[in-house]
Amino acid sequence: MLEYIDVVYDEDYLEHIYIMGDGASWIKSGVDVLGAKCHFVLDKFHLNQAIMRAIGHLGDSVSDARKAIYDGIRSEDKKQSIQSLT
Known part of the structure; x- marks a missing residue:
């Protein structure tokens, strides 16, 4: 390589x-x-797999949590995104 x-x-x-x-x-x-x-x-597959493992226990909130995490990943301001998740 x-x-x-x-x-x-x-x-x-x-x-x-x-x-x-x-x-x-x-x-x-x-x-x-x-x-x-x-x-x-x-990679995207394993990132999604890790996220789902981390939030799978949230039940009905999984979809909202996954959206918030991916919004944070796509965000220009990573620091602010992390603070909004906590």
Whole structure:
């Protein structure tokens, strides 16, 4: 992957490199290999799975909680979004 990035992109202009996956250790190890610009991000399927595990006990409120969480994820002001959930 490092060779591919080096060939295809001008690394001086890259601000961030994202590795998406399910959080398995072998995927996360790529963050260490690719360096400080690299960040791990859960893919959409596993993000939704984690959110549903966290809020599944809310019963009738699951839909509202999921909407609030996704609104927060999409929000420009992440700090404010987190405060509104607490």
